[in-house]
Amino acid sequence: MERPGSNDISSAKAVLLGALASGVNGPTWLALKIIFLLLGVCLTALLSLAYSSSDFIIAGHVLLLVIIGSMLFILLNGFLAQTGLVSVEQQMKEMGMLNNEGNEKDKRN
Template identity: 60%
Template sequence: MEVKQSNKSDISSAQAVLLGALAPGVNNPTWNTIKSAFVMLGLCLAVMLGLAFSASDSWLILHVAFLLLIAATLFLLLSWFLAQTGLVSVEHQMREMDLMPNDLKGQAKKAN
């Protein structure tokens, strides 16, 4: 009786993000975390911009608008870069860091 065990189900999203931070390439859970962080950053900067408009301080409006421009540019450049390079699977990152159990390494090599 052969039991095929999926290694993907054994890894939580938090472990996949940590693995994405340490291994070469970007996996899907890490990219989703980065996107959500940029959405929260954009919301915070938008609220700050609204408060700056209500304070009628032109220097503060200019400063926060520039920060918003920097954040949007960084997100667009990251999106473009990942569109060019592509995402890496969590299993591939585990193989790169030699974290995959020996019996699963043979199955992964046969799949490629």
């Protein structure tokens, strides 16, 4: 029997696995990048609305949120550059979701 490869696993399942298992896999990191991009778009729109209404106190607060969000993204990039990504198969093996039929056959012989 064939083992499930990374092509057999859906992206949603890989992201869920990345949230539950240790390490970060590729699809989870891609989802996080998209979320940070959407957060940046929303905060930029909010910042432009605050400047257009001439409310500089709110604009300062939104600018602080933009700085916090961008620093979080930069720090996550640096952390993942040092630790590296984990494969989905390794996370499945760690959680006991991968069939170890090959290992069982070796033990029987």
